Amino acid sequence: MWSVHLILVWLSWFSLGSVEQPSKPCSFLGEFQGNPSIECGQIEVPEDHHSPQGTIQITYVVLKAKDPQGAHPLIYFTGGPGGATLTAGSLRNWYENPLRENRDLVLFDQRGINHSSALPNMEGDIFEIMASDADIDEERQQMAHIMRQYKQKAKDQGMDLANYNSFQNAHDVGALMRHLGYKQYNLMGGSYGTRLARVVQDLYPEYVHSVILNSPNPLGDDFLVSRLKSYSLALSRIFEYCDQQPHCKEQYPTLSADYVEAVEVLKEEPYTVTIQDRPFIVNAQDAVYLLRRALYGTGSRKTAPALIQAFKNRTSEAIEDVLSMELDLIGDYNSTMWISVERHEMFNPEYVSEVVDSVYKTLPWFPEKLGVFTSIYLELEDWHDNLLPMDQRTFKPSDIPTLIFANRYDPVTPPINGKIMLEQLSQAQLFVMDEGGHGGGDWECRLKVMTNFMKAPHEMLDTSCLNLYHE
Numbered sequence: 001m002w003s004v005h006l007i008l009v010w011l012s013w014f015s016l017g018s019v020e021q022p023s024k025p026c027s028f029l030g031e032f033q034g035n036p037s038i039e040c041g042q043i044e045v046p047e048d049h050h051s052p053q054g055t056i057q058i059t060y061v062v063l064k065a066k067d068p069q070g071a072h073p074l075i076y077f078t079g080g081p082g083g084a085t086l087t088a089g090s091l092r093n094w095y096e097n098p099l100r101e102n103r104d105l106v107l108f109d110q111r112g113i114n115h116s117s118a119l120p121n122m123e124g125d126i127f128e129i130m131a132s133d134a135d136i137d138e139e140r141q142q143m144a145h146i147m148r149q150y151k152q153k154a155k156d157q158g159m160d161l162a163n164y165n166s167f168q169n170a171h172d173v174g175a176l177m178r179h180l181g182y183k184q185y186n187l188m189g190g191s192y193g194t195r196l197a198r199v200v201q202d203l204y205p206e207y208v209h210s211v212i213l214n215s216p217n218p219l220g221d222d223f224l225v226s227r228l229k230s231y232s233l234a235l236s237r238i239f240e241y242c243d244q245q246p247h248c249k250e251q252y253p254t255l256s257a258d259y260v261e262a263v264e265v266l267k268e269e270p271y272t273v274t275i276q277d278r279p280f281i282v283n284a285q286d287a288v289y290l291l292r293r294a295l296y297g298t299g300s301r302k303t304a305p306a307l308i309q310a311f312k313n314r315t316s317e318a319i320e321d322v323l324s325m326e327l328d329l330i331g332d333y334n335s336t337m338w339i340s341v342e343r344h345e346m347f348n349p350e351y352v353s354e355v356v357d358s359v360y361k362t363l364p365w366f367p368e369k370l371g372v373f374t375s376i377y378l379e380l381e382d383w384h385d386n387l388l389p390m391d392q393r394t395f396k397p398s399d400i401p402t403l404i405f406a407n408r409y410d411p412v413t414p415p416i417n418g419k420i421m422l423e424q425l426s427q428a429q430l431f432v433m434d435e436g437g438h439g440g441g442d443w444e445c446r447l448k449v450m451t452n453f454m455k456a457p458h459e460m461l462d463t464s465c466l467n468l469y470h471e
Contacts, residue, residue: 025040025041025042025057025059025115026040026041026059026061028086028088028115029061029091030088031088031092032091032095036064037063037064037066038061038062038063038064038095039061039062039064040059040060040061040062041059041060042057042058042059042060043057043058043060043175043176043179044056044057044058045057045058045111045171045172045175047117047159047160047163047168048160048163048168049168049171049172054158054160056111056116056117057116057117058108058109058110058111058116058117058172058175058176059086059108059109059114059115059116060106060107060108060109060176060180061086061091061106061107061108062104062105062106062107062180063091063094063095063100063104063105063107064104065100065101065102065103065104066100066101066102067101067102068102068104069102069103071102071103071454071455072103072182072183072184072185072186072209072210072454073103073104073105073106073180073182073185073186074099074103074104074105074106074185074186074187074188074454075106075108075173075176075177075185075186075187075188075197076094076105076106076107076188076189076193077110077187077188077189077190077192077193077194077196077197077200078110078190078192078193079189079190079191079192079193079215079217079439080110080113080191080192080193080333080334080337080338080341081110081166081192081196081337081338081341081342082112082113082333082334082335082336082337082338082341083113083192083193083332083333084109084113084114084115084331084332084333084334085107085108085109085110085113085114086107086108086109086114086115087114087331087332090107090332091107094107098447098451099447099450099451101451103186103454104182106176106180106185108173108176110169110172110196110337111164111168111169111172111337112159112164112334112336112337112340113334113337114331114332114334117159118334119154119159119161119164119334119336119337119340120150120153120154120157120159120336121150121334121335121336122146122147122149122150122335122336123333123334123335123336125146125149125150126143126146126335126372127326129142129143129146129372130280130286130289130371130372131278131279131280131281132281133270133281133283134283135267135283135284135285136284136285136368136369136371136374136375139285139371139372139375140374140375140378140379142375143372143375143376143379144375144379147339147376147379147383150336151382151383151384154336160384161336161340161343161383161384162340162344162384162385162386163386164337164340164341164344165340165341165344165345165386165388166195166196166199166341166344166345167199167203169196169199169341170196170199170200170203170204171203173196173200173204174200174203174204174207177204177207184206184207184208184209185207185208185209186208186209186210186211186212186454187200187201187208187210187211187212188211188212188214188450189212189213189214190214190215190439191214191215191217191412191413191438191439192217192341193217194213194214194215194216194217194218194413194421195217195218195219197211197213198211198213198218198395198421199395201395201398201400201402202395202396202398205398205400208400209400209454209457210400210401210402210403210453210454210457211400211401211402211403212402212403212404212405212450212453212454213402213403213404213405213418213421214404214405214439214446215405215406215407215410215412215413215417215438215439216404216406216413216417216418216420216421217412217413217417218395218417218420218421219345219346219388219393219394219395220346220393221346221348221390221393222346222347222348222351222377223342223346223347223373223377224351224356224373224374224377225351225356225359226346227370227373227412228359228360228363228366228370229363230410230411230412230413230414231292231295231365231370231411231412232363232364232365232366233414234295234300234409234410234411234414235259235291235295235304235365235411236364236365237408237409238295238300238301238304238305238409239255239256241301241409242255242301242305243255248301248305251305252305252308252309255305255308256365258308258309258312259291259308259311259365259367260365260367261312262287262308262311262312263284263287263288263311263367263368264284264367266282266283266284266286266287266311266368267283267284267368270282270283270284270286271314273316273319273320273323274316274320275320275323275324275327276324276327280319280323282311282319284367284368285368285369285370285371285372285374286371287311287368288366288367288368288369288370288371289370289371289372289373290307290319290322290323291304291307291308291311292370292411293322293325293326294307294322295409295410295411295436295437295438296325296411296412296437296438296440297325297436297437297440298435298436298437298440298441299436299437300409300411300436300437301409301436303318303321303322306318307319307322339376339380339383340383340384342380343380343383343384343386343387344384344386344387344388345388345393347377347380347387348390349381349387351377352378353378356374356377356378394424395421395424396424397424397425397426398424398425398426398427399425399426399427400425400427401427401428401453401457401458402421402425402427402428402429403428403429403431403449403450403453403457403461404418404421404422404428404429404430404431405418405430405431405433405446406418406430406431406432406433407432407433407435407436407437407438407439407440407441408432408433408434408435408469409435409436409437410437410438410439411438412438413438415430415432415469418430418432427457427458429461431449431463431466431468432468432469432471433466433467433468433469434467434468434469435467441467442465442466442467445465445466445467446466448465449461449462449463449465449466
């Protein structure tokens with residue numbers, strides 16, 4: 001169970017509702033309140049580390065090792081950006097995680113999220129737009145409207161969106177490491193958490209013993225085109241896989257053609273499914289978005305074809321399943337934080353609407369544009385004015401031992417991202433897994449490899465249990 005929740009945290013995306021700030025710093029501990037193996041607290045940090053005037057709070061939890069042996073503690077970096085860490089389910093599952101056997105685990109909510117001075121969260125409004133009967137142009141108009149609203153809400157609360165990015169985030173981690181007082185730490189990130197861990201690795205190398213990057217998400221020129229390319233590649237591989245597997249080929253003999261046809265029909269004839277007693281109108285851009293979402297799961301080679309079949313036959317069960325993945329993450333994601341981070345370091349103002357249109361024309365498997373992401377990207381220019389220059393969107397050379405995992409069928413962070421991460425790492429190992437999903441796979445094996453790596457990061461690893469893909 002713990003491994004499933006770990007994956008879901010890394011994959012946190014849009015969900016209804018928001019997490020309220022606790023009335024007391026650690027009131028969220030719930031069943032763990034008073035547990036002697038759990039330490040909880042807050043530190044105060046500048047909202048802008050380069051001009052320390054206003055302050056925000058970073059809330060953290062330390063889960064003490066079951067069998068303390070002096071091992072370096074592990075700091076975990078949640079994905080997103082915008083994913084919450086200090087939730088009831090996450091704490092419960094980390095408490096039972098094998099990584100806690102002989103080392104302390106440090107968990108914290110990143111700035112702007114959940115219990116760490118949360119930004120006003122537009123995630124519920126985004127879901128409402130998705131659920132409505134809006135075509136891709138109407139979706140953009142509605143998205144622009146709520147983005148203006150939430151930009152004003154943040155301003156009214158005295159929060160400067162320009163300060164919510166990976167570098168300010170990393171300085172918070174530096175302050176947390178000093179506060180906790182350990183000599184060195186292991187860093188482990190998933191998805192966006194790999195980018196943040198990598199920035200911490202650059203800014204505070206003296207504190208870092210080793211680094212684990214699962215589903216690597218490097219700095220780049222933009223977050224839209226990279227997602228489009230990754231989705232197109234992953235879907236191509238799903239189609240190829242199904243064509244080569246007799247059972248899949250028999251069940252879905254014309255899978256790729258069915259996908260294109262189903263999305264084309266949805267442009268003219270959306271249809272409604274019911275999820276948790278509420279209507280969700282499935283249109284063309286929703287279908288692309290939901291199929292991409294289905295590719296996040298470890299079992300994507302089965303669930304993606306089933307979802308395409310549901311679009312074609314206009315049935316609801318498979319669609320409800322993927323929508324449930326969204327709703328099961330209620331409160332775990334802050335999309336205002338996501339937008340703020342990506343505007344800083346993954347946005348290219350030269351990618352105007354015409355350029356984006358031309359990119360879509362060069363990629364296969366886009367009978368309609370990708371919902372949500374396209375609309376937000378095209379409205380990001382005025383979100384805040386703190387744009388990281390293109391020539392600074394890289395990491396520093398590092399000789400800290402680093403372990404990298406990437407999945408072949410990942411729709412978000414494909415294996416090429418691991419190779420990008422390797423470029424500045426002289427002591428790194430990349431393992432490409434022949435597995436589906438974004439961060440998922442055989443976690444029992446992967447955790448064994450991680451544990452052995454942290455014990456002796458310079459020694460040869462036994463990776464015989466890994467389901468590796470060899471090109």
